[in-house]
Amino acid sequence: MPKKSIVFDIFCSKNQYELTIIDENCNILQKTKIKTYHSKICICLKGGFVKLKAKYKDFVYFRTIYFDSCRHHNIFVNFVFNSNFLKYLDCKITLTDKNYGLPIKNALLNFKQNKSIC
Amino acid sequence: MADYNITIINGTGSQTMSAGSYSVSAIYAPGYDMQTLSPTTYTSTSTTQTGAFTISANGTLTINFNETGAEGGTPITSGSVVMTDSTGETQYGSIVQIDSNGNATFNNVPYGSEQSAYTLYFKQLTSDENHNIYESVFAVGMGSQTQTEYILNTSKSVLQNFTLTDANHSGLPVYNAVLKFESTELEG
Numbered sequence: 001m002p003k004k005s006i007v008f009d010i011f012c013s014k015n016q017y018e019l020t021i022i023d024e025n026c027n028i029l030q031k032t033k034i035k036t037y038h039s040k041i042c043i044c045l046k047g048g049f050v051k052l053k054a055k056y057k058d059f060v061y062f063r064t065i066y067f068d069s070c071r072h073h074n075i076f077v078n079f080v081f082n083s084n085f086l087k088y089l090d091c092k093i094t095l096t097d098k099n100y101g102l103p104i105k106n107a108l109l110n111f112k113q114n115k116s117i118c
Numbered sequence: 119m120a121d122y123n124i125t126i127i128n129g130t131g132s133q134t135m136s137a138g139s140y141s142v143s144a145i146y147a148p149g150y151d152m153q154t155l156s157p158t159t160y161t162s163t164s165t166t167q168t169g170a171f172t173i174s175a176n177g178t179l180t181i182n183f184n185e186t187g188a189e190g191g192t193p194i195t196s197g198s199v200v201m202t203d204s205t206g207e208t209q210y211g212s213i214v215q216i217d218s219n220g221n222a223t224f225n226n227v228p229y230g231s232e233q234s235a236y237t238l239y240f241k242q243l244t245s246d247e248n249h250n251i252y253e254s255v256f257a258v259g260m261g262s263q264t265q266t267e268y269i270l271n272t273s274k275s276v277l278q279n280f281t282l283t284d285a286n287h288s289g290l291p292v293y294n295a296v297l298k299f300e301s302t303e304l305e306g
Contacts, residue, residue: 060137091135091162091169095126095147098154098172099226100201100211103129108146109171111160113120114139 006067008041010034011078012054020053054079135162142171149228149236149260150175177229179238179258180266183220183245187270193220194271197245201227206241206255213243227260235259245271 010019017034021043029050030043049066065075095104120138123145124131139161144152154174181199184191197216200209201224214222230236238258245251249271258267280297284290 062137091133091167093124093126093131093133093169093171094129095131095171095173096129097150097210097228098156098174102201102210102228104126104147104150104173105128106146106148107126107144107150107173109124109126109131109155110143110145111120111122111124111133111135111140112143113136114141114159 005042006045006072007074008043008052008065009074009076010039010041011076012037012039013079014056016056017079018055020055022051022053024049024051052077137162144173147173148234149177149230175226175228176263177227177236177260178264179224179227179260181222181224181240181258181269182266183216183222183242183249183252183269183271185249185271185273186268188268189266191268191270193218194249195220195246197249197251197271198222198243199240200243202239202241202255204239204255204257206239209241216245229260229263229265232261235261242269242271248274250274 008021012034015034015036019032019034019039019041020028021030021041022028023045029045030041032039032041034054045067047068047070049064052063052065054061054063061079063077063079065077067075093109095107095109096102097104120136122133122135122140124133139159142155142158142160144150144155146152147155150173152173154172156172160169182189182191182193183197183199184193186192194216195218198213199216199222200213201211202209211224214224216222227238228236236259238260239255240258241255242251250273252269252271256269258265282292282295282297284292
């Protein structure tokens with residue numbers, strides 16, 4: 001499918017978003033700050049999907065957009081700052097003895113990220 | 119990509135993490151085999167979640183219950199014991215049976231060193247019919263991979279009643295006498 005320019009019409013409730021457009025392989029295609037209520041972003045893409053990552057202060061919001069470049073010219077995206085925004089996630093970890101269920105007194109675990117959700 | 123070190127104290131820890139999948143490894147866990155951490159992956163996807171991990175140790179503790187609480191004492195012949203917390207209120211793992219030699223074996227227990235032992239707590243639940251259990255929760259400092267500890271179980275005292283009557287005048291009670299009972303069991 002030939003590449004084509006896709007125009008994203010971004011509508012934001014606040015004008016301080018940092019927007020990242022990511023392809024399905026988590027490659028960043030474009031990164032920009034939304035300075036106004038409405039922004040247009042034009043980007044060359046073939047058909048498929050992209051992920052939009054909108055960041056507002058400590059909150060991060062992900063959205064996947066599917067499109068067919070033969071039919072789509074403009075894609076409208078509306079970001080509204082509400083409880084659907086994902087924070088960096090609070091994770092509680094428990095570590096117990098496999099044989100006795102005894103809570104481990106003292107340990108240090110390393111978590112190394114393999115792949116982000118972009 | 120993000121990289122987090124999460125400290126675990128008394129079985130729990132927490133961290134604010136970016137969404138994604140992670141490889142997990144233990145980099146400090148005294149008393150335990152760090153290679154046995156399970157699982158070794160973690161995916162952070164929901165707003166608040168709990169990741170449950172386990173880790174295993176390879177020490178062996180034998181507890182011998184006997185009449186002296188030391189090596190060589192006459193052992194009890196049956197009973198049960200369980201690992202607990204320091205108060206004895208919370209039990210960990212399965213109840214372990216005491217065998218006919220007075221031994222209860224706990225496999226896969228954590229251990230430290232002579233200088234820094236790993237403390238475990240136990241509570242005896244039952245003894246054999248001729249002995250009293252050790253009533254209190256007792257602590258064992260595991261300072262080596264294989265270790266034996268000795269716990270006292272005293273013999274039970276049972277009230278016995280005796281009669282002494284005249285052999286030639288049936289039923290005539292003997293007014294005043296002292297009988298001596300000496301044990302015929304070999305010592306040690």
